[in-house]
Amino acid sequence: MTKRQRRASCLVIVIILLLLPACRVSTAEGLATTAGKLSVHFIDVGQGASQLIIGPTGKTMLIDGGNNSEEAKIVAYLQRQQVSKVDILIATHPDADHAGGLDAVINHFDIGKIYMPKVQSNTKTFEDVLKAIKAKSLKVSTAKAGLTLEWEHDVEVLMLAPVGVYGETNEMSAVVKLSYGENSFLLTGDAEGESESDIMKSGFSLKADVLLVGHHGSHSSTSTSWLKNVQPQYAVIQSGPNNYGHPASEVLGRLKKQGSDVLRTDEVGNIIFISDGETLKVNHTDSLKDAEKTASTSNKEIKQNVYESCAAVRDAGKSPIRRGDPGFNAKLDRDGDGVACE
Numbered sequence: 394m395t396k397r398q399r400r401a402s403c404l405v406i407v408i409i410l411l412l413l414p415a416c417r418v419s420t421a422e423g424l425a426t427t428a429g430k431l432s433v434h435f436i437d438v439g440q441g442a443s444q445l446i447i448g449p450t451g452k453t454m455l456i457d458g459g460n461n462s463e464e465a466k467i468v469a470y471l472q473r474q475q476v477s478k479v480d481i482l483i484a485t486h487p488d489a490d491h492a493g494g495l496d497a498v499i500n501h502f503d504i505g506k507i508y509m510p511k512v513q514s515n516t517k518t519f520e521d522v523l524k525a526i527k528a529k530s531l532k533v534s535t536a537k538a539g540l541t542l543e544w545e546h547d548v549e550v551l552m553l554a555p556v557g558v559y560g561e562t563n564e565m566s567a568v569v570k571l572s573y574g575e576n577s578f579l580l581t582g583d584a585e586g587e588s589e590s591d592i593m594k595s596g597f598s599l600k601a602d603v604l605l606v607g608h609h610g611s612h613s614s615t616s617t618s619w620l621k622n623v624q625p626q627y628a629v630i631q632s633g634p635n636n637y638g639h640p641a642s643e644v645l646g647r648l649k650k651q652g653s654d655v656l657r658t659d660e661v662g663n664i665i666f667i668s669d670g671e672t673l674k675v676n677h678t679d680s681l682k683d684a685e686k687t688a689s690t691s692n693k694e695i696k697q698n699v700y701e702s703c704a705a706v707r708d709a710g711k712s713p714i715r716r717g718d719p720g721f722n723a724k725l726d727r728d729g730d731g732v733a734c735e
């Protein structure tokens with residue numbers, strides 16, 4: 394290899410290295426998912442739940458998929474995040490507001506492993522999910538406490554529930570704890586008091602930076618002792634317009650007492666956490682909308698900050714004023730030649 398060739402190949406390597414972190418950077422949400430980071434997206438699916446998790450090397454996991462009516466939104470959201478394969482798909486339980494959109498996900502994307510708790514449901518929407526699984530000849534593994542899921546080398550994925558067998562479908566919810574370096578997430582499906590109590594007895598460390606508040610903030614979940622164990626810095630509530638009183642005021646009270654920052658999809662839209670294993674950043678759709686609002690306000694301010702009359706231009710000693718000059722007002726340029734108040 395000549396000196397020149399060596400230099401050229403070095404240049405190519407440098408360019409590739411510079412481009413690498415740019416992969417999967419910008420999305421329609423304007424949010425970054427970069428290599429080496431774990432991102433957890435609480436997707437706004439109205440009254441329902443869905444979390445997309447993208448690992449440091451780009452592996453993906455989807456927990457729940459909202460209602461059937463939200464399936465196009467879920468598919469579009471995953472596509473915007475450049476997801477082509479869902480490496481792990483978890484249906485926490487068969488209720489429609491969690492499993493409803495999963496048939497569309499199964500139909501649209503390559504699917505790795507599927508986990509579901511052993512619980513019967515004969516609703517039409519859940520049957521659609523089972524049909525989609527069968528049509529692709531996929532297998533379902535049983536979700537239960539104590540499983541460690543193989544996913545990303547640097548991220549521990551532990552299933553904490555269901556610990557036992559419960560009569561209530563909600564109590565059968567798969568509960569997952571993700572840990573990446575110093576950051577952790579506890580994702581609870583619709584688990585309620587009985588399951589929470591059994592998880593606490595099972596001796597796992599429950600401490601987590603981010604807690605998905607159980608069952609959309611229902612009063613039957615998120616007990617005081619549960620919160621004392623988890624000590625979440627952030628408490629996410631996935632809810633939308635509903636007749637169940639979700640989230641319950643007593644749960645909001647408990648979260649306030651615990652000192653957690655509450656983030657609700659019904660208030661701020663999609664909520665996205667990004668962790669580098671040490672620090673956690675949070676963003677949500679509304680903060681981006683706010684940024685747009687600020688941008689348009691400041692545009693207006695710039696527009697208003699123009700001379701309203703030629704007298705004002707002359708008083709300021711700026712006449713004639715040209716297009717591009719600060720304060721130029723096209724209204725004052727009657728002949729449209731780009732020069733006003735000649």
Ligand SMILES: [Zn+2]
Nearest residue numbers: 488490583608
């Ligand atoms: Zn639910």
